[in-house]
Amino acid sequence: MTPSNITVGFIGYGNMAQAIAQGLVDAGVLSAGRMVACAAHYDKLEKTTAELGVRPLHNALEVVTAADVVIIAIKPYQIAAVVKPLADELAKPGKIVVSIAAGWNLKKYQDLFTTEDGESVDSPDIHIQCTIPNTPMAVGKGVLVTESVNTLTDDETETFESLFGPISLIERVDTAHMNIAMVVAGCAPAFTDMYIEALGDAGVQYGLQRATAYRLAAKMVEGVGALYMATETHPGAMKDAVCSPGGTTIKGVAQLEKDGFRGSVIDAVDAIVG
Numbered sequence: 001m002t003p004s005n006i007t008v009g010f011i012g013y014g015n016m017a018q019a020i021a022q023g024l025v026d027a028g029v030l031s032a033g034r035m036v037a038c039a040a041h042y043d044k045l046e047k048t049t050a051e052l053g054v055r056p057l058h059n060a061l062e063v064v065t066a067a068d069v070v071i072i073a074i075k076p077y078q079i080a081a082v083v084k085p086l087a088d089e090l091a092k093p094g095k096i097v098v099s100i101a102a103g104w105n106l107k108k109y110q111d112l113f114t115t116e117d118g119e120s121v122d123s124p125d126i127h128i129q130c131t132i133p134n135t136p137m138a139v140g141k142g143v144l145v146t147e148s149v150n151t152l153t154d155d156e157t158e159t160f161e162s163l164f165g166p167i168s169l170i171e172r173v174d175t176a177h178m179n180i181a182m183v184v185a186g187c188a189p190a191f192t193d194m195y196i197e198a199l200g201d202a203g204v205q206y207g208l209q210r211a212t213a214y215r216l217a218a219k220m221v222e223g224v225g226a227l228y229m230a231t232e233t234h235p236g237a238m239k240d241a242v243c244s245p246g247g248t249t250i251k252g253v254a255q256l257e258k259d260g261f262r263g264s265v266i267d268a269v270d271a272i273v274g
Contacts, residue, residue, distance in 0.1 A: 006030075006034065006068040006069055006159070006163075007034050007035070007036065007066055007067045007068050007069070008021075008024070008030060008034065008035045008036075008067060008068070008069045008071060008163070009035070009036045009037065009038075009057075009063035009064065009066055009067025009069070009070050009071065010035070010036070010037035010038070010054075010063065010071050010073050011037075011038060011060045011063050011064075011070065011071065011072050011073060011074055011082065011083070012037075012038075012039060012072070012073035012074035012075075012078075013037040013038070013039045013045055013048055013049065013054075013073065014039075014073065015135065016073060016100060016133060016135065017037065017071065017073035017100075018048060018052075018138075019133075019135045019136075019137050019138035019142075020071065020073075020100075020133060020137050020138075020167070021035055021037075021052055021054055022052060022138040022139075023137040023138050023139065023140055023142065023167035023168075024163070024167060025052060025053075026138075026139070026140065027140045027166045027167050028166075029162075029163060029166050029167065030163070031053075032052045032053030032054050033053060033055070035052075035054040035055065036054065036055045036056075036057050036062075036063055036066045036067060037049055037054050037055070037056060037057065037063065038056070038057045038058060038059055038060055038062065038063045039056075042056065042058060060082055060083070060086060061085075061086060061089065064086050064089045064090060064095070065089065067095075068094055068095065068096065069095075069096045069097075069098060069159070069160075069163065070090065070095060070096070070097050070098070071098045071099075071100060072097065072098070072099040072100065072101055072104075073100050073101075074101070075101070076101045076102055076103050076104055079099075079101055079104060079112070080112060083109075083112065084112055084113065087113045087126065090126050090128075091125035091126045095126075095127060096127050096128075096129070096152065096156050096159060096160065097126060097127060097128040097129070098128075098129050098131060098160065099128065099129070099130045099131065100131055100132065100133050101130075102132055102179075102182055102186075103179075104130060105130050105147055105175050105178060106128060106130055106147060106149050106150060106151065106175070107175070109126070109128055109130070113126065126151065127150075127151050127152050127153065127156055128150060128151055128152075129146065129147070129150040129152055129157075129160055130146075130147040130150070130178070131144050131145060131146045131147065131164075132144070132145040132178065132181070132182040132185070132186050133145075133168065133186070134168075134185050134186045134189055135189060136189065137164075137167045137168050140166065140167045140168075141167075141168075141222075142167055142168035142169070143168055143169050143171060143185040143186075144164050144168040144169065144170045144171065145171055145173060145178060145181040145182055145185050145186070146170050146171060146172045146173070147172070147173070147174075147175055147178055148172045148173060148174050148175070149174075149175060171185070179273065180269075180273055183269055183272050183273055184269070187269075187272055188269075191265065191268060192221060195217075195221070196214060196217040196218050196221060197214075199213065199216075199217035199220075200213040200214045200217055201213075203216065203217070224238070239253065
């Protein structure tokens with residue numbers, strides 16, 4: 001399957017699912033007409049899907065029936081009740097399942113599909129890849145943390161990468177490190193938003209228009225990330241390259257060190273992981 005002739009279905013159509021749909025359309029990977037979605041509140045779903053042109057459906061079974069690639073995008077605590085009854089449909093030939101739920105890995109799904117009497121859908125029959133995305137996928141600049149184990153065939157893996165590769169860095173990690181990778185890529189955008197906001201406040205304090213200050217800060221963050229991705233230069237070396245002896249930048253760096261800037265970032269990660 002290639003993106004141009006498949007249908008993608010979202011079970012759940014919240015902010016992250018909408019970001020993925022927007023990214024796929026804007027990147028020219030898939031037209032909105034080749035996407036379907038369901039959600040708990042159909043009236044709200046009709047409004048959110050209309051913004052892009054995604055087709056709203058009434059329930060998860062309709063999504064699975066219509067889609068070649070099924071994206072599980074509901075809250076983690078809802079998965080057992082919503083997804084388990086769909087096991088037989090998900091196991092039909094031609095279905096690829098992509099989970100974007102935090103805390104759910106391949107083994108957890110396999111355990112989910114085991115019934116009380118020990119019967120289960122044979123795991124190779126459900127072709128599933130567990131991932132954790134982040135919202136910059138909406139503008140083709142995302143990260144898709146991807147569990148290294150899966151039950152996709154080689155052709156299905158190619159389809160998966162052709163869908164998500166144009167809108168994200170697909171970073172494969174082992175199961176044990178999915179959570180910390182999720183924090184770094186999926187939670188830290190909020191930290192970065194706070195950093196951009198703080199720089200904006202500082203700019204306003206010294207006379208910049210807020211919109212100008214935010215644009216400068218946001219583009220700077222984008223550029224620093226792009227520079228690292230292009231060169232893989234150690235971040236410490238990149239920082240040193242901006243700090244002239246006795247110059248202005250090193251004074252700010254020194255103050256950030258005094259204020260425990262790096263330690264505060266690590267503490268924020270600890271607060272989530274711990």
